[in-house]
Amino acid sequence: MNMPNLITFGRLVLATVSFALMFFGQWAIAFFSLLIAVLMDVADGKLARHLNQVTKQGIFLDVMVDKIVIISAFFIIGLEINIIFFYLALLMLIREYSMDTMRSIIASKNTAVSADKFSKIKGVIFMISMVGMIYNKAFNNDIIIWQDFFEILSSAGMIFAYITLIRFFIKYKKQLLS
Secondary structure (H helix, E strand, O other): OOHHHHHHHHHHHHHHHHHHHHHOOOHHHHHHHHHHHHHHHHHHHHHHHHOOOOOHHHHHHHHHHHHHHHHHHHHHHHHHOOHHHHHHHHHHHHHHHHHHHHHHHHHHOOOOOOOOHHHHHHHHHHHHHHHHHHHHHHOOOOOHHHHHHHHHHHHHHHHHHHHHHHHHHHHOHHHHHO
16 A cells, blocks of 8 residues: 555544544544545545556555545534534435436446545535534634635535536436436
């Protein structure tokens, strides 16, 4: 396993620790550990490109860790802070299952699947929302406008997520339906 993939795996471990800390009410420590995990997400890809160590396994691992971290965080935020995020996590699960199913069908037909620019935007929006909600909980920032902002931002992320799902279906409709 190369260094960028180790960083990605470390991000999963650190995020898991962060989620456990949330359940034990240690929101400030959870916030900082999750913030480090988010920064590791930026670092692993840049390092892989810089060292020319981009691998299929690394790309797969990075995407899977992103899904696990974001969906898990939103479930916990939904249970502990705001129920809206629980329902967003359910919508994310449906979307991810749909995307993975379509990707599997496409892959079985030996067609290369390219990433959508909206997917990156969606990921950034979800990361900001996730970290922001945890920051608010950790530091008792009960300013309603920030709570509303992160709810709206997360909803925008969900719109981007479903736009990418629709765009994917349209782009690969022939392969999916044949």
